[in-house]
Amino acid sequence: MADAVSQRSIGFRVRAAREAKGWTQDQLAELLRLENRQSVSDLEKGKRSIKPDELVVLSDALERDLDYFLEPFSVAGEAQFSWRVSPKVPENALGEFEDRSSGLVGLLRWLREQQVSNTSALKRNLRLSQQSTFEMAQARAERLGVELVLGRIPAQTLLEKVEKQLDIPVLMVDPDALNIDSISGATCHLEEMSCILINRRESEARRAYDLAHELFHALTWEAMPPERRETNLTEKSATSTRKRIEQLADNFAAALLMPSSSLNEFIKPGQSSSVPHLREVAARLGVSNQALAWRLHALGRIEEDTCGQLLRARQSIPPLSLPKLYSADFVRMLHEAIEKGRVSARKVVKALRLSLDQLTKIFLQYGLAAPFEL
Numbered sequence: 001m002a003d004a005v006s007q008r009s010i011g012f013r014v015r016a017a018r019e020a021k022g023w024t025q026d027q028l029a030e031l032l033r034l035e036n037r038q039s040v041s042d043l044e045k046g047k048r049s050i051k052p053d054e055l056v057v058l059s060d061a062l063e064r065d066l067d068y069f070l071e072p073f074s075v076a077g078e079a080q081f082s083w084r085v086s087p088k089v090p091e092n093a094l095g096e097f098e099d100r101s102s103g104l105v106g107l108l109r110w111l112r113e114q115q116v117s118n119t120s121a122l123k124r125n126l127r128l129s130q131q132s133t134f135e136m137a138q139a140r141a142e143r144l145g146v147e148l149v150l151g152r153i154p155a156q157t158l159l160e161k162v163e164k165q166l167d168i169p170v171l172m173v174d175p176d177a178l179n180i181d182s183i184s185g186a187t188c189h190l191e192e193m194s195c196i197l198i199n200r201r202e203s204e205a206r207r208a209y210d211l212a213h214e215l216f217h218a219l220t221w222e223a224m225p226p227e228r229r230e231t232n233l234t235e236k237s238a239t240s241t242r243k244r245i246e247q248l249a250d251n252f253a254a255a256l257l258m259p260s261s262s263l264n265e266f267i268k269p270g271q272s273s274s275v276p277h278l279r280e281v282a283a284r285l286g287v288s289n290q291a292l293a294w295r296l297h298a299l300g301r302i303e304e305d306t307c308g309q310l311l312r313a314r315q316s317i318p319p320l321s322l323p324k325l326y327s328a329d330f331v332r333m334l335h336e337a338i339e340k341g342r343v344s345a346r347k348v349v350k351a352l353r354l355s356l357d358q359l360t361k362i363f364l365q366y367g368l369a370a371p372f373e374l
Helices: 007-021 025-032 037-044 052-061 066-070 091-113 134-147 154-164 204-220 236-240 244-257 260-266 275-285 289-298 304-312 328-339 345-352 356-365
Strands: 080-085 170-173 183-189 194-199 229-231
Touching: 007 025, 007 037, 007 052, 007 066, 025 037, 025 052, 052 066, 080 091, 080 204, 091 170, 091 183, 091 194, 091 328, 091 345, 134 244, 154 170, 154 204, 154 244, 183 204, 194 204, 204 244, 244 289, 260 275, 275 289, 275 304, 289 304, 328 345, 328 356, 345 356
Parallel strands: 080 229, 170 194
Antiparallel strands: 080 183, 183 194
């Protein structure tokens, strides 16, 4: 069965709950009748075990259920999220979805821990900083594309390469509590891993761009942590006012999905000012007209007028190809863990906030019979 939550994780959650309440360590020490704030510091770092009666007091005073501190599949207090989200989404709604995502990521982390031999001990770093130029971000992206062998159309291969070669899990999610276009995706950063969440109900072009953008954050988090929320709007006005980290991420994503070699191959000589032709190129590369317009303009390959026309041009949108929930690796590991008795289906549905029937349908989507009886 799943292991009990560690003292270290409990400590992280105590700190998160204390900070959310606006309390100091001194106040918490007084509440728990501890000698000084150092005792609280030790507790929050997992160096000191928390007693059952202390946990009850904390639960009441910090207004958190006991499950908040004891849930084994949670990254509360440990994970940092950066969301691409509509400015219209209220903070409480985003917070609720983040809490739900915490259970998903926590379960993923636990499953990966059961597959020690299949996880990498290393983290890749792009060696960029906020002082890096946009050209440097583009160059790193193009070089990474070559190293990963993304090919002529990176949008088609990026997801597999990110998961298999960079060892960064990518989970397709449904932000069903909100409008489907309110959240595009997120990077979740943990000490032992990074994870990318993508809204599976967006267009293929948006999903590819979001993945490339979030990959930048996953590979540069230690050097330049992003804000908890950033806009997912694509209008030029929104793009021009974005903070530098996000501008670097945009430049990286554009160069990763639209490398110079592919642009040279797909854009016919003498056709760089033809908007219909450029629309065809965008569709072939699996990117939006807007993304291609900004990329070509940044490279100086199209004039301002052509850029404006391409930005306003109607997108050639193929029928929505809806990816399956989560990922094949995640569902496979989950199926194996339940089947071998490492975790109960009851705990899984609680962590994912699903019903047993919904979990059964997810397994069936991946061609797996449910390893439990309804």
